Amino acid sequence: MIKISSLISVLKKNNSNFFTGVPDSVLKELSFELQSKSKKSHIIASNEGSAVSIGIGHYLSTKKIPCIYMQNSGLSNALNPLISIAHPKVYAIPLILIIGWRGSPKIKDEPQHNVKGKITEKLLKLLNIKYTIIRNNKDLKKFDKQIKNAKKNKVIVACLIEQGTLEKNNKKINKKDFFKIDKENFFKTLLEILDNKSKIVSSTGYNSREIMYIRNKYQLKKSKDFYMVGGMGHTSSVALGYSLSTNKKTICIDGDGSFLMHLGSIKTAGNFANKNFKYILLNNNTHDSVGGQSTYVKNIDLEKLSKSLGFKKFYSIKDNKNLRKSLKKFLSGNSLNFLEVKVTNSKIKNLPRPENLIYIKNEFMK
Numbered sequence: 001m002i003k004i005s006s007l008i009s010v011l012k013k014n015n016s017n018f019f020t021g022v023p024d025s026v027l028k029e030l031s032f033e034l035q036s037k038s039k040k041s042h043i044i045a046s047n048e049g050s051a052v053s054i055g056i057g058h059y060l061s062t063k064k065i066p067c068i069y070m071q072n073s074g075l076s077n078a079l080n081p082l083i084s085i086a087h088p089k090v091y092a093i094p095l096i097l098i099i100g101w102r103g104s105p106k107i108k109d110e111p112q113h114n115v116k117g118k119i120t121e122k123l124l125k126l127l128n129i130k131y132t133i134i135r136n137n138k139d140l141k142k143f144d145k146q147i148k149n150a151k152k153n154k155v156i157v158a159c160l161i162e163q164g165t166l167e168k169n170n171k172k173i174n175k176k177d178f179f180k181i182d183k184e185n186f187f188k189t190l191l192e193i194l195d196n197k198s199k200i201v202s203s204t205g206y207n208s209r210e211i212m213y214i215r216n217k218y219q220l221k222k223s224k225d226f227y228m229v230g231g232m233g234h235t236s237s238v239a240l241g242y243s244l245s246t247n248k249k250t251i252c253i254d255g256d257g258s259f260l261m262h263l264g265s266i267k268t269a270g271n272f273a274n275k276n277f278k279y280i281l282l283n284n285n286t287h288d289s290v291g292g293q294s295t296y297v298k299n300i301d302l303e304k305l306s307k308s309l310g311f312k313k314f315y316s317i318k319d320n321k322n323l324r325k326s327l328k329k330f331l332s333g334n335s336l337n338f339l340e341v342k343v344t345n346s347k348i349k350n351l352p353r354p355e356n357l358i359y360i361k362n363e364f365m366k
């Protein structure tokens with residue numbers, strides 16, 4: 001184990017004091033530590049490619065190496081600017097990557113993480129990125145040397161951090177409920193209303209796990225789900241692709257972090273979706289499932305945004321009063337509409353995780 005302060009002090013010693021990234025549960029302690037930093041030195045990015053690019057811009061203006069943090073699933077989002085801009089054979093921009101290593105061969109994890117976990121080191125090797133697996137303070141010394149080398153030779157350097165490596169301390173993000181609707185009540189109501197033919201495509205984070213839990217708890221078996229266990233930000237695209245070749249109601253349940261990650265997809269849906277595509281944004285204004293970091297979605301005028309992206313009507317449900325009635329109205333709407341539901345953070349402890357993915361897919365496709 002290592003203290004987060006020890007990692008940060010290695011970075012500081014190397015004059016790297018600018019952080020940008022997408023939150024990850026493995027790196028929660030880093031997020032907790034960074035929350036007191038100003039906008040000038042810490043930016044929560046909407047996706048990992050943007051984080052790398054913000055870091056590149058930082059280097060261009062300061063000559064200092066930025067620290068870019070991400071979960072290894074996001075490494076694929078980061079690849080484009082890493083390879084096509086920052087790579088030593090392109091612009092040679094030095095960067096420090098701090099990567100949360102889900103599915104490392106040492107640790108039992110979910111199927112989607114196991115696949116990425118197994119190839120994470122190979123990906124870094126393929127990119128010629130030197131890295132350290134940080135498990136103790138000795139590893140930090142090795143990482144320090146690699147950073148010095150990266151500075152000198154203008155190359156990218158990375159560290160891999162497994163679940164449980166960062167020591168917990170008393171710092172936390174004070175998880176705040178910005179909004180009122182209890183998610184359990186929302187999902188229960190939705191699953192009660194939907195008919196047998198309807199399909200749900202739900203996002204990474206707590207949404208999919210909560211739907212699974214609530215179906216089981218209340219034995220609500222109508223309609224079928226496709227859980228986006230990975231591919232964060234692509235929920236609306238999967239739902240769009242599904243909905244175009246069917247008349248079945250296709251309900252896209254998105255989280256606000258997921259909505260922002262590839263916001264352009266919502267414009268694609270706005271252009272091309274039919275009225276059977278039902279987009280529901282569950283807005284809690286946080287990356288609830290990875291530590292409660294803010295998404296800042298509450299500052300967006302979603303009515304103006306959704307309408308300008310091509311949705312005809314905008315609905316927002318703020319409290320439990322008329323929840324059922326409003327949901328029914330939205331679902332039976334005769335045009336392409338956008339629904340925001342202002343929800344609390346998740347209150348359910350020990351949520352299940354989708355495991356039998358092939359079975360889930362086959363049921364969904366029936």
Ligand SMILES: Cc1ncc(C[n+]2csc(CCOP(=O)(O)OP(=O)(O)O)c2C)c(N)n1
Pocket residue numbers: 022023024025071073074077203204205206207230231232254255256257258259284286287288289290295
């Ligand atoms: C590409 C990618 N980057 C980061 C993550 C880590 N991650 C998992 S869930 C999540 C937050 C999702 O936020 P939101 O959609 O608001 O859902 P909530 O956590 O509030 O349930 C993040 C960042 C991931 N799974 N994939």
